[in-house]
Amino acid sequence: MDRELMTTTDTYVPQIGDTRTNGNGTLTTQASIRQADLALDALESEGIHIFREVAGEFDRPVILFSGGKDSTLLLHLAIKAFWPAPVPFALLHVDTGHNFDEVIEFRDRVVEEHGLRLIVAKVQDWIDDGRLTERPDGIRNPLQTVPLLDTITEHKFDAVFGGGRRDEERARAKERIFSLRNAFGQWEPRRQRPELWNLYNGRHKPGEHVRVFPLSNWTEADVWNYIAREKIELPSIYYAHERDVYHRDGMWLTEGPWGGPREDEEVLHKTVRYRTVGDGSCTGAVESTASTVEEVIAEVMASRLTERGATRADDRLSEAAMEDRKREGYF
Amino acid sequence: MAELLRMATAGSVDDGKSTLIGRLLYDTKTILSDQLAAVELTSRERGEDQPNLALLTDGLRAEREQGITIDVAYRYFATPKRKFIIADTPGHVQYTRNMVTGASTADLALILIDARKGVLEQSRRHAFIASLLGVGHLVVCVNKMDLVDYSAERFEEIREEFAAFAMKLDVSDLTFVPVSALHGDNVVHRSAEMPWYEGTSLLHHLEEVYVASDRNLIDARFPVQYVIRDQGSDFRGYAGTVAGGIFKPGDEVVALPSGFTSTVRAIWGPGGEPITEAFPPQAVTVQLTDDLDVARGDLLCRPGNRPQASQSVDAMVCWLTERSRLTPGAKYAIRHTTRSAKASVVELDYRLDVNTLHRDEAAESLALNEIGRIRLHTQSPLQFDPYRRNRLTGSFVLVDEATNDTVAAGMLLGPHLATAKVVWQHGTLGREERATQGLTVWLTGLSASGKSSVAAELERLLVAEGRPAYLLDGDNLRHGLNGDLGFSAADRAENVRRVGEVARLFADAGMVAIASLISPYRADREQVRAAHQAAGLPFVEVYVDTPLEVCEARDPKGMYAKARSGEITGFTGVDDPYEPPVHAELVLRGDEGDPKALAARIRALLGPH
Ligand SMILES: Nc1nc2c(ncn2[C@@H]2O[C@H](COP(=O)(O)OP(=O)(O)O)[C@@H](O)[C@H]2O)c(=O)[nH]1
Numbered sequence: 001m002d003r004e005l006m007t008t009t010d011t012y013v014p015q016i017g018d019t020r021t022n023g024n025g026t027l028t029t030q031a032s033i034r035q036a037d038l039a040l041d042a043l044e045s046e047g048i049h050i051f052r053e054v055a056g057e058f059d060r061p062v063i064l065f066s067g068g069k070d071s072t073l074l075l076h077l078a079i080k081a082f083w084p085a086p087v088p089f090a091l092l093h094v095d096t097g098h099n100f101d102e103v104i105e106f107r108d109r110v111v112e113e114h115g116l117r118l119i120v121a122k123v124q125d126w127i128d129d130g131r132l133t134e135r136p137d138g139i140r141n142p143l144q145t146v147p148l149l150d151t152i153t154e155h156k157f158d159a160v161f162g163g164g165r166r167d168e169e170r171a172r173a174k175e176r177i178f179s180l181r182n183a184f185g186q187w188e189p190r191r192q193r194p195e196l197w198n199l200y201n202g203r204h205k206p207g208e209h210v211r212v213f214p215l216s217n218w219t220e221a222d223v224w225n226y227i228a229r230e231k232i233e234l235p236s237i238y239y240a241h242e243r244d245v246y247h248r249d250g251m252w253l254t255e256g257p258w259g260g261p262r263e264d265e266e267v268l269h270k271t272v273r274y275r276t277v278g279d280g281s282c283t284g285a286v287e288s289t290a291s292t293v294e295e296v297i298a299e300v301m302a303s304r305l306t307e308r309g310a311t312r313a314d315d316r317l318s319e320a321a322m323e324d325r326k327r328e329g330y331f
Numbered sequence: 332m333a334e335l336l337r338m339a340t341a342g343s344v345d346d347g348k349s350t351l352i353g354r355l356l357y358d359t360k361t362i363l364s365d366q367l368a369a370v371e372l373t374s375r376e377r378g379e380d381q382p383n384l385a386l387l388t389d390g391l392r393a394e395r396e397q398g399i400t401i402d403v404a405y406r407y408f409a410t411p412k413r414k415f416i417i418a419d420t421p422g423h424v425q426y427t428r429n430m431v432t433g434a435s436t437a438d439l440a441l442i443l444i445d446a447r448k449g450v451l452e453q454s455r456r457h458a459f460i461a462s463l464l465g466v467g468h469l470v471v472c473v474n475k476m477d478l479v480d481y482s483a484e485r486f487e488e489i490r491e492e493f494a495a496f497a498m499k500l501d502v503s504d505l506t507f508v509p510v511s512a513l514h515g516d517n518v519v520h521r522s523a524e525m526p527w528y529e530g531t532s533l534l535h536h537l538e539e540v541y542v543a544s545d546r547n548l549i550d551a552r553f554p555v556q557y558v559i560r561d562q563g564s565d566f567r568g569y570a571g572t573v574a575g576g577i578f579k580p581g582d583e584v585v586a587l588p589s590g591f592t593s594t595v596r597a598i599w600g601p602g603g604e605p606i607t608e609a610f611p612p613q614a615v616t617v618q619l620t621d622d623l624d625v626a627r628g629d630l631l632c633r634p635g636n637r638p639q640a641s642q643s644v645d646a647m648v649c650w651l652t653e654r655s656r657l658t659p660g661a662k663y664a665i666r667h668t669t670r671s672a673k674a675s676v677v678e679l680d681y682r683l684d685v686n687t688l689h690r691d692e693a694a695e696s697l698a699l700n701e702i703g704r705i706r707l708h709t710q711s712p713l714q715f716d717p718y719r720r721n722r723l724t725g726s727f728v729l730v731d732e733a734t735n736d737t738v739a740a741g742m743l744l745g746p747h748l749a750t751a752k753v754v755w756q757h758g759t760l761g762r763e764e765r766a767t768q769g770l771t772v773w774l775t776g777l778s779a780s781g782k783s784s785v786a787a788e789l790e791r792l793l794v795a796e797g798r799p800a801y802l803l804d805g806d807n808l809r810h811g812l813n814g815d816l817g818f819s820a821a822d823r824a825e826n827v828r829r830v831g832e833v834a835r836l837f838a839d840a841g842m843v844a845i846a847s848l849i850s851p852y853r854a855d856r857e858q859v860r861a862a863h864q865a866a867g868l869p870f871v872e873v874y875v876d877t878p879l880e881v882c883e884a885r886d887p888k889g890m891y892a893k894a895r896s897g898e899i900t901g902f903t904g905v906d907d908p909y910e911p912p913v914h915a916e917l918v919l920r921g922d923e924g925d926p927k928a929l930a931a932r933i934r935a936l937l938g939p940h
Contacts, residue, residue: 038334039414041613048601048614049572052557056627056669080602081570081614085561166405173404192402193737194428194651196435197726198572198612199666203735217416219407 805848
């Protein structure tokens with residue numbers, strides 16, 4: 001993993017004046033990966049530029065890292081940006097307690113391999129001491145906001161990297177790459193600063209912080225193509241595996257610390273994979289036999305459902321849900 | 332080679348922009364079934380019988396409903412050939428700010444015109460902003476062709492009117508496509524309804540348009556972003572994004588502002604991949620052979636091709652906030668490349684009416700969405716290139732230090748020249764006694780920049796006044812005086828030296844010597860200037876600053892085409908550098924008038940006799 005994070009293999013090195021054309025439009029997955037290379041190079045450079053800007057301008061940045069694919073990609077970019085020096089930031093995981101074992105194991109292994117410092121803010125701790133109360137539906141994704149903001153304040157973090165992408169849904173399409181949060185951690189749509197060229201304005205007052213989204217211009221397809229190109233390891237649950245699942249709200253859920261099937265919900269043994277990982281109580285698996293990154297890409301290309309629409313119950317609550325939570329200070 | 336195309340869209344409200352973008356997303360299968368289902372549901376609720384594609388992207392309406400600032404929204408789609416990023420800006424009258432933001436990173440601007448309404452004031456404004464922001468490619472979609480019976484005449488009419496206006500702008504590539512966003516004609520697929528249209532579909536054009544040459548691959552510029560030090564390996568490298576030109580291991584570089592020189596030892600790509608050639612917009616890490624004191628905000632470039640350096644600069648700015656106005660005397664923080672400094676606005680030269688291009692010199696401030704030309708004074712010198720030459724080293728933003736808001740977007744024009752007057756040297760005996768006093772006018776610029784036509788007009792003008800003048804045309808002299816010289820750097824230097832000597836002799840004899848030659852290297856021209864100064868003769872350097880794309884589009888002798896195809900090498904602007912003057916007495920731009928008018932501007936500098 002270490003070596004693979006550091007070096008790229010089979011990278012197409014563009015030459016000045018190179019005009020590659022591509023055949024007749026019918027592309028195999030392999031070909032589409034190569035086609036995407038120049039765009040991926042540009043996205044990678046943009047992301048690295050953003051990491052370095054933050055390193056140059058802020059005192060205490062932190063990377064949100066859950067072990068999910070977007071945050072793993074984010075960390076991969078950070079490692080590449082500061083090579084051969086270590087990443088000059090700590091990592092922060094806001095832990096719902098509703099975890100998949102494979103993801104936590106992966107998270108801890110990556111942290112150790114790269115000698116990183118991980119801070120874990122456990123939603124459970126906030127519930128235990130009464131700063132938060134469990135929701136009736138048991139879903140904990142929305143409860144992450146308070147622990148996140150408390151931890152940012154406690155550690156005086158001034159820049160917080162997230163893996164958010166503008167293509168995720170409409171509310172994010174206008175999100176800035178540097179997104180200012182006020183002293184209450186809130187997003188104020190009217191105070192967002194125009195962003196021009198590659199000049200980012202990270203100035204902020206004491207107590208305020210800036211959310212930084214280096215993957216803003218990536219799409220889900222870009223993320224997967226890049227994971228394939230860079231051979232980035234992901235938690236195993238992103239690939240097809242067998243699992244006992246039950247059907248609820250149009251999703252395949254699995255039993256875990258968050259609970260299990262109700263009496264009327266039949267448990268089936270299926271081959272599934274996850275497209276996002278998060279709070280297990282509301283993150284659904286999709287039926288899939290894609291067991292390699294190439295197969296996942298083929299599936300994503302052919303897929304007719306957006307990532308969040310497919311698998312996150314809480315995003316489906318309302319169309320304005322994301323906007324509301326952003327104002328509250330959620331990712 | 333650009334597989335990523337960034338574009339900005341603009342159109343007046345209801346021209347069909349949302350429908351067009353929705354159509355592009357839909358026909359390229361970017362829309363996913365749940366998004367489509369949501370759109371179908373909303374359309375049905377509104378009593379529309381087919382899915383309204385505008386709902387997929389309609390920023391304006393969505394945001395009004397949510398009560399949120401109307402702004403720039405980014406959309407993504409990809410075809411096997413390219414990935415596209417659309418900066419979608421609502422077309423409302425006053426949103427100049429948003430279009431400026433969207434256009435700042437765009438390779439191409441897509442402007443919508445309603446075929447029934449024709450070219451509106453807003454269409455002109457959109458085109459002007461795109462050209463101001465250096466977006467070289469404009470695509471005008473004449474939409475709703477279905478409502479004008481797919482009329483070729485109507486399309487032609489609009490095309491002619493728009494093209495006539497665009498002539499005044501700095502647009503190198505202008506394309507018109509007649510479309511019906513609603514029905515999909517000529518958007519992704521060629522339309523059967525418009526057999527008279529011989530061009531390609533919009534998408535096909537977007538996939539094929541050649542944007543790689545828009546980047547400046549001539550002036551090597553590397554703003555240092557961050558110094559990477561690794562204790563373990565003793566590694567020290569300068570991380571940054573190449574902003575211009577090409578850097579290679581072994582290149583001699585100079586660090587600015589310190590001026591110390593060193594050599595590139597190695598260049599590393601992300602994650603430590605060795606790089607043999609780094610060019611924009613690659614993020615790399617550069618190691619030098621010497622231990623220089625280089626920090627964030629410094630700039631690496633080649634010793635023979637430095638940017639302008641000045642504390643007093645002229646710039647165009649767009650004011651971005653409603654909370655305050657730009658007024659002379661105000662102080663801000665300026666962010667330019669990776670550097671920040673304090674800056675004060677010394678003067679507002681004029682406010683530009685973006686609809687009529689009228690310059691209001693009486694204006695005393697700039698409000699939200701207003702554009703004007705200002706003079707800035709910065710606390711430390713900016714190392715910059717004019718925006719038209721390099722968008723990354725020529726752009727800046729102003730930040731209000733009290734609110735931390737980004738309040739202005741700026742494009743650098745050049746160092747402020749304190750009304751450059753020619754210094755006349757008197758008292759050299761003998762010369763005074765001649766009937767006329769000579770001098771040299773030296774026109775430098777790219778091939779096909781228009782130097783020779785201006786020079787010829789100037790010669791005609793002076794001779795008509797009865798003043799002895801003689802044109803030394805670089806190309807012509809290569810047939811005789813310099814017939815033995817080629818185009819190597821050494822031969823070019825010798826070419827310039829000889830013409831410089833001849834000019835000096837002519838000037839000494841009392842003539843106005845008008846030299847017109849590319850003379851690409853700054854050092855060579857500086858020697859000619861020094862020789863004139865030593866002889867007490869005036870030397871007027873005129874930089875004919877015509878963008879490469881324009882020269883290349885003119886290409887009267889087919890030289891650029893040959894250079895691009897590799898048939899000839901070492902061609903200035905293509906694979907050999909052009910180093911613009913730092914202290915030119917006059918900078919002429921092709922868009923400032925015809926050769927006669929430009930010649931008259933030189934004439935005005937020369938004084939009576
Ligand atoms: N007939 C016709 N109507 C169109 C066309 N394109 C857009 N429209 C209609 O024009 C109206 C405004 O379109 P919309 O995309 O919302 O405009 P926007 O304000 O520029 O985003 C809508 O009613 C569209 O259905 C077209 O090509 N033909």
